[in-house]
Amino acid sequence: MPDFFPRGTDIPSQSPLFWVSQKDRYLRQLLIRDIEAITGRRLLVYFTDCAAVAQIDGFDCKYITELLGSEGLPFDLLLETNGGQTDATENLVSILSKGSTSFRVIVPARAKSNGTLIALASDEILMGNPSELGPVDPNLVMGNQMIPCSFIISAANAGQPVDPIMLQFALAAINQTMKLAETVLAQRMLKGTAPDRIKTIVNDLATRQKYYSHGSVIDSGEAASLGLKVQYLRPNDDLWQKIWLLRCMYEFDARMLGVAKMYESVNLSHSIKIAPPVL
Incomplete structure (x- = not known):
């Protein structure tokens, strides 16, 4: 056996x-x-x-x-x-x-x-x-809800009223995530890949333009x-x-x-x- x-x-x-x-x-x-x-x-x-x-x-x-x-x-x-x-x-x-x-x-x-x-x-x-x-898009806690940072930024860009402090938090969070993702991909997995290509991949992962849910x-x-x-x-x-x-x-x-x-x-x-x- x-x-x-x-x-x-x-x-x-x-x-x-x-x-x-x-x-x-x-x-x-x-x-x-x-x-x-x-x-x-x-x-x-x-x-x-x-x-x-x-x-x-x-x-x-x-x-x-x-x-x-x-x-x-x-x-x-x-x-x-x-x-x-x-x-x-x-x-x-x-x-x-x-x-x-x-x-x-x-x-x-x-x-x-x-x-x-x-x-x-x-x-x-x-x-x-x-x-x-x-997706790696960051969220902010607003009351009892998790709000995607990209939603806050999009609302501000569309001229809708957004708390300026929350907007700064959202911008900082999404910039931190995108910088980290771009940096680590360039250092190992995609070393030698054109920076614009890496930015495209990170943009797909860190915004709601490609994936419409954080749980996708x-x-x-x-x-x-x-x-x-x-x-x-x-x-x-x-x-x-x-x-x-x-x-x-x-x-x-x-x-x-x-x-x-x-x-x-x-x-x-x-x-x-x-x-x-x-x-």
Whole structure:
């Protein structure tokens, strides 16, 4: 009979009670090791439960820094997030870019909004059938609503009354996003590409001229048609099947444990619990 995952007959070196309490992590890390054996690259994981209120924020940087270490070896980042703060994303992108001369992003399911910006900073994006990126157009909170910055700017350009402070916030937010996207694409994925071509791609992603919703789905084919470097993994691809299994493990384990974020590598693991509701 084939020796399916997980395999082996040796008793763990940890004490039984400790091993049982950590068994889900050990199984995930075993699969991380299997994926690394296929790719020949380190695999880091930044997973957020997209059903929870968990965003990219300034606290992520220390955990990603620890995962990267100081080896400087080529690595892949398995990424799942709905997005988050642009300032924190800018810092994460800087940390990841300095971590190695070769850096890919794997998107099993969702890397939306500023998650897409992180993907743009890589050399290549690995995607399968359920994988989706999204527009990176920033929003501003106005009352209980999230208003696209491009809507505020368009209203002002059309002569409609707009609060001048909100207009400045909107202009600054969209300029920050577009500058970051153009910079990271020119440094890695689209290095050597004409600046005007990069500006066109970023304009498509950062305004509502091409994608009319912040939640619009950009699948592997759409991402490639934009001009991004995408490697499509078929459903029967052995690497894809292991990636999808690992991603399913993170989603299940996060919800069972009440965890909002998980940062993991073959030998390191951190998690952030979902914050209790404020009464």
